[in-house]
Amino acid sequence: MAKKIVITSGKGGVGKTTVTANLGCALADVGQRVLLIDLDFGLNNLDVVLGLENKILYDIQDVLLGRCRIKQALIQDRYKKNLFFLSSGKVSSDNVINGQNIKLILENINSIFDYIIIDCPAGIDCGFHRAISCADQAIVVATPSFSSLRDADKVIHILKAYKIDEINLIVNRVRGDLILNNRMMYPKDIQELLKTKLIGVLPEEDVVFLSAGEILPKKSDSYKAYKLIANNLTKGSDKLFDVTKKYTGFIGSIKRGLKSL
Amino acid sequence: MSKKEKDLIKINSIIEADRGKALDKFNELFLYDLERILKEYFEQFTSPNIKITRVRDGLKMDISFLANSLKTISAIY
Numbered sequence: 001m002a003k004k005i006v007i008t009s010g011k012g013g014v015g016k017t018t019v020t021a022n023l024g025c026a027l028a029d030v031g032q033r034v035l036l037i038d039l040d041f042g043l044n045n046l047d048v049v050l051g052l053e054n055k056i057l058y059d060i061q062d063v064l065l066g067r068c069r070i071k072q073a074l075i076q077d078r079y080k081k082n083l084f085f086l087s088s089g090k091v092s093s094d095n096v097i098n099g100q101n102i103k104l105i106l107e108n109i110n111s112i113f114d115y116i117i118i119d120c121p122a123g124i125d126c127g128f129h130r131a132i133s134c135a136d137q138a139i140v141v142a143t144p145s146f147s148s149l150r151d152a153d154k155v156i157h158i159l160k161a162y163k164i165d166e167i168n169l170i171v172n173r174v175r176g177d178l179i180l181n182n183r184m185m186y187p188k189d190i191q192e193l194l195k196t197k198l199i200g201v202l203p204e205e206d207v208v209f210l211s212a213g214e215i216l217p218k219k220s221d222s223y224k225a226y227k228l229i230a231n232n233l234t235k236g237s238d239k240l241f242d243v244t245k246k247y248t249g250f251i252g253s254i255k256r257g258l259k260s261l
Numbered sequence: 262m263s264k265k266e267k268d269l270i271k272i273n274s275i276i277e278a279d280r281g282k283a284l285d286k287f288n289e290l291f292l293y294d295l296e297r298i299l300k301e302y303f304e305q306f307t308s309p310n311i312k313i314t315r316v317r318d319g320l321k322m323d324i325s326f327l328a329n330s331l332k333t334i335s336a337i338y
């Protein structure tokens with residue numbers, strides 16, 4: 001039985017799609033069979049972030065409308081053979097595109113994956129409800145900003161009302177230099193504020209933006225941070241990436257000084 | 262006070278205020294449901310009179326009905 005995890009945030013642009021793609025890669029790297037689903041109908045971008053936009057033949061709407069079988073719509077990743085992608089396709093007002101029907105489709109492929117990760121649209125409108133109604137777990141992505149945290153708190157309450165049994169938190173775009181200068185909230189403080197278990201801390205890093213459409217370089221901090229999250233999910237460990245490490249010590253304080261220029 | 266500490270205080274108060282509003286909404290629904298359930302239950306007695314009001318530290322519930330003898334229950338939850 002695959003674990004179905006929705007990646008959500010309330011606020012737009014905080015990194016849901018990026019987290020979906022990179023967490024999918026990290027889970028595949030530790031041997032899990034992973035399916036990534038884009039449920040951001042109309043504003044779909046997961047295909048581009050994965051670099052699979054030219055490989056899409058059928059999408060989830062084709063499956064729902066009976067134009068193809070689900071397995072025909074699954075696209076294998078270019079680099080990882082146990083990572084698959086299902087596209088949402090163009091926006092449609094067709095009422096077969098609902099959470100209940102998507103859930104039924106997922107039941108058919110439940111046994112061939114360990115993780116099904118759902119990229120949720122921003123906001124708390126019908127697209128959001130459709131996405132969360134397909135999941136049994138959620139990861140809320142937030143950045144250390146007022147608007148993101150406020151939206152995250154609301155989303156967490158809605159998820160609880162949906163009886164999502166496991167809700168975890170990832171804090172994205174964290175700056176170690178600002179934390180050490182006491183100018184950014186600590187991820188642990190955010191965990192306390194939102195009363196939700198923190199399973200990942202992701203650094204703000206240019207490489208994330210630059211490597212969209214490609215896989216993260218193994219030496220990057222982000223790659224290491226995603227690996228820790230994959231281990232936390234699969235092995236039940238409790239390790240978070242230390243964003244402050246590279247800014248401590250003599251060299252670190254120079255780096256920190258340069259950053260603040 | 263550092264920026265981090267100021268930020269935490271500010272976001273805390275924003276979130277607390279939001280949660281407070283959500284709780285009010287919940288209370289309204291709760292009151293409505295409770296009144297409906299009690300009314301259904303006391304229908305079996307003659308002339309049930311149920312009044313639930315919100316008071317400072319909870320809910321005040323006045324229920325009076327005519328059964329074998331007249332009884333009045335008043336409780337604060």
Ligand SMILES: Nc1ncnc2c1ncn2[C@@H]1O[C@H](COP(=O)(O)OP(=O)(O)OP(=O)(O)O)[C@@H](O)[C@H]1O
Binds near residue numbers: 045173206
């Ligand atoms: N840790 C990070 N460091 C640097 N850039 C990042 C990081 N996380 C995300 N980004 C960048 O932020 C931008 C928005 O990310 P993304 O599209 O994943 O957000 P989203 O939450 O899916 O947005 P939407 O709500 O529109 O779907 C992208 O350009 C992405 O590369």
Ligand SMILES: [Mg+2]
Binds near residue numbers: 016017018040045119
């Ligand atoms: Mg997105």
